[in-house]
Amino acid sequence: xxxxxxxxxxxxxxxxxxxxxxxxxxxxxxxxxxxxxxxxxxxxxxxxxxxxxxxxxxxxxxxxxxxxxxxxxxxxxxxxxxxxxxxxxxxxxxxxxxxxxxxxxxxxxxxxxxxxxxxxxxxxxxxxxxxxxxxxxxxxxxxxxxxxxxxxxxxxxxxxxxxxxxxxxxxxxxxxxxxxxxxxxxxxxxxxxxxxxxxxxxxxxxxxxxxxxxxxxxxxxxxxxxxxxxxxxxxxxxxxxxxxxxxxxxxxxxxxxxxxxxxxxxxxxxxxxxxxxxxxxxxxxxxxxxxxxxxxxxxxxxxxxxxxxxxxxxxxxxxxxxxxxxxxxxxxxxxxxxxxxxxxxxxxxxxxxxxxxxxxxxxxxxxxxxxxxxxxxxxxxxxxxxxxxxxxxx
Numbered sequence: 001x002x003x004x005x006x007x008x009x010x011x012x013x014x015x016x017x018x019x020x021x022x023x024x025x026x027x028x029x030x031x032x033x034x035x036x037x038x039x040x041x042x043x044x045x046x047x048x049x050x051x052x053x054x055x056x057x058x059x060x061x062x063x064x065x066x067x068x069x070x071x072x073x074x075x076x077x078x079x080x081x082x083x084x085x086x087x088x089x090x091x092x093x094x095x096x097x098x099x100x101x102x103x104x105x106x107x108x109x110x111x112x113x114x115x116x117x118x119x120x121x122x123x124x125x126x127x128x129x130x131x132x133x134x135x136x137x138x139x140x141x142x143x144x145x146x147x148x149x150x151x152x153x154x155x156x157x158x159x160x161x162x163x164x165x166x167x168x169x170x171x172x173x174x175x176x177x178x179x180x181x182x183x184x185x186x187x188x189x190x191x192x193x194x195x196x197x198x199x200x201x202x203x204x205x206x207x208x209x210x211x212x213x214x215x216x217x218x219x220x221x222x223x224x225x226x227x228x229x230x231x232x233x234x235x236x237x238x239x240x241x242x243x244x245x246x247x248x249x250x251x252x253x254x255x256x257x258x259x260x261x262x263x264x265x266x267x268x269x270x271x272x273x274x275x276x277x278x279x280x281x282x283x284x285x286x287x288x289x290x291x292x293x294x295x296x297x298x299x300x301x302x303x304x305x306x307x308x309x310x311x312x313x314x315x316x317x318x319x320x321x322x323x324x325x326x327x328x329x330x331x332x333x334x335x336x337x338x339x340x341x342x343x344x345x346x347x348x349x350x351x352x353x354x355x356x357x358x359x360x361x362x363x364x365x366x367x368x369x370x371x372x373x374x375x376x377x378x379x380x381x382x383x384x385x386x387x388x389x390x391x392x393x394x
Contacts, residue, residue, distance in 0.1 A: 050181030051126035051254050054097040057212025059088040060182050063106070064287070066294045068193075068200035078200065081294045083111055084207060085286055087122075087182045091218045095127045096390070098220060099182065101227055103290065115293040118346050120227040120355060122282075123390055124252040132256045132279045136171060145172060147187050147206045154187055165195025179209045183283040184255050191287075202291050204283075223388045225346065226250070227285075228354040229257065232271050233386035234264060235357075239379045249274070249389070250354055255282045271389040289355075299359070304341040312340055312362045314384055317349045321362060327369075334369035335378070353386045 065082040083105045091098035103116035110117050138159030144151055152174045159169045170190045177185030192201040223230050228250030236245050244263055249271035251258040258277035298305075300322055307324035320343040327336050342350060345358040365380030 050177060051097060051124070052094070054089050054092050054126060054181075055212035055214060056089055056092055056216035056218045057210065058179070058182065059086060059210045059212075060180055061086040061207045061209070062183075062186075062204050062286075063207045064202070064204045064290055066200065066202040066291055068198075068294050079294055079297070081111075081113070081290055082106065083116075083290070084108075085204075085290075087286075089182075089212060090121075091220045093220050095125050096220075097124045097126050098122070099124055100221075101286070113293045114299040114345055115296070115359060116290060118225055120225050121221060121223055121230075122227045122252060123223070123230040124255065124282075126254065128253045130275060132253060134256065134279055134281050136173070138169065138171070143172070145187055148208050152187060154185075162194040167194055167201075168192040179211050180206070182255065183286070184281060186283045189283070189287060202287060204287055223390065224351045226352065226354050226388070228252075228259065228356065230390035231352055231354045231386065231388050233354055233357045234384050236382045236384045238377070238381070245384060247271075248354070248357070249277075251277070252282065253279075256280065257282055257285055269389070270387065296359075299345070300341050300343065304339065309343065310340075312342070312383075314362075314382075314386075319347055319349045319362065320344055336367045336369060336375060337364075338367075338380075339364045352388050357383060357386065 061084055063082075063084045065080070067078050067080045069078040083103055086100075086102045086104070088100050088102075089097055090100045099122040101120045101122055103111050105111055136157045138157035141156050141158075143154055143156050145154055146152075153176070154172050154174050157169075157171045157173070162168055168191070170188075172187040172189070174180055174185035174187055177183075180186065186204075187206050189204040190201065191203075193199060229252035230250065232247055232249045234245050234247045237243065246261055247264045247270070249260045251271065251274050256279035258274045258279055260271075260274055260277045301324075303324040303326070304322040307322045310321050310323055312319045312321035321340050322343050323338060323340040325336055325338045327334060329335075339361040340363040341361055342358060350358060361381075363380065363382040366378040367375040368378050370376050
């Protein structure tokens with residue numbers, strides 16, 4: 001079957017684009033000495049306790065900038081994007097901590113790019129359902145950077161993949177996350193692209209932080225624009241003799257994002273099992289979203305913008321949509337490829353839909369043109385359902 005579009009998870013797409021965490025090899029010493037930065041790494045217990053002590057108003061803000069050129073050595077026209085990202089605890093209802101994620105320009109106003117134009121909501125469990133560990137790759141060194149008005153005891157991780165046409169990654173983490181627990185204590189990050197005709201990079205740096213006040217209360221907000229955790233979506237996949245419906249589920253625990261994908265189990269509550277989900281650091285995804293906006297260019301995609309306006313319907317919800325079609329002739333066989341995108345990815349009818357699905361095709365299909373011009377479907381995918389699985393939410 002010839003499918004044009006990959007429904008890879010957002011995390012996988014971003015990971016492929018920037019290779020934020022190359023390699024998973026452990027560089028731990030078997031017997032770290034007091035001077036070994038490894039011995040000073042953020043304690044998992046410290047981070048865990050911080051999430052359990054989360055207060056409404058806890059906030060951290062980073063500035064970011066990215067540049068990307070299609071030409072090696074920086075030639076050609078480079079795309080740039082800069083602004084800041086803020087994470088703020090907006091409600092606490094243990095074991096859940098509700099975090100709002102907002103991308104803005106340097107003046108604090110909304111960014112123009114549709115992918116980053118709206119605040120996103122992120123419920124995070126303050127406990128864990130299983131041990132979570134995503135090792136930090138690279139050579140380590142101790143340093144004491146000054147950032148956001150204070151000096152930190154920190155560890156720098158440098159992973160240089162340039163010899164194999166990969167990126168140069170640097171990450172600096174505070175040894176004790178303290179008020180930066182929302183991002184595991186991240187102070188700064190820098191990725192420089194290399195190889196395969198890519199040029200550019202991405203930088204993130206701590207700008208400010210604020211701790212909330214004890215006793216502050218706020219109602220749990222509705223999950224209208226989920227980053228992912230707390231929500232799910234189902235996609236019908238028509239491939240081969242046995243079509244199926246696949247469910248994408250999202251959760252977050254102590255600053256790690258969890259995503260699972262598999263057939264819908266009608267005998268189980270939605271998203272009740274994340275035991276096999278691969279954890280991803282929240283701070284890496286926060287860097288990935290503006291990078292993806294930079295990489296993707298304008299919205300909607302040019303092919304869709306020139307397409308046909310219509311309505312996409314799923315479970316009684318009507319979504320304004322754009323459908324693009326193109327025909328290809330390969331070795332005498334003619335095929336018609338169709339893709340339907342949301343005309344407005346933040347349309348009210350899409351309330352509750354996880355972020356990644358808003359910017360993928362709502363539907364895509366391949367048809368073969370048979371003798372006499374008759375079209376025969378060869379397969380496709382279609383968003384059929386989405387919702388919120390987190391208890392008590394509508």
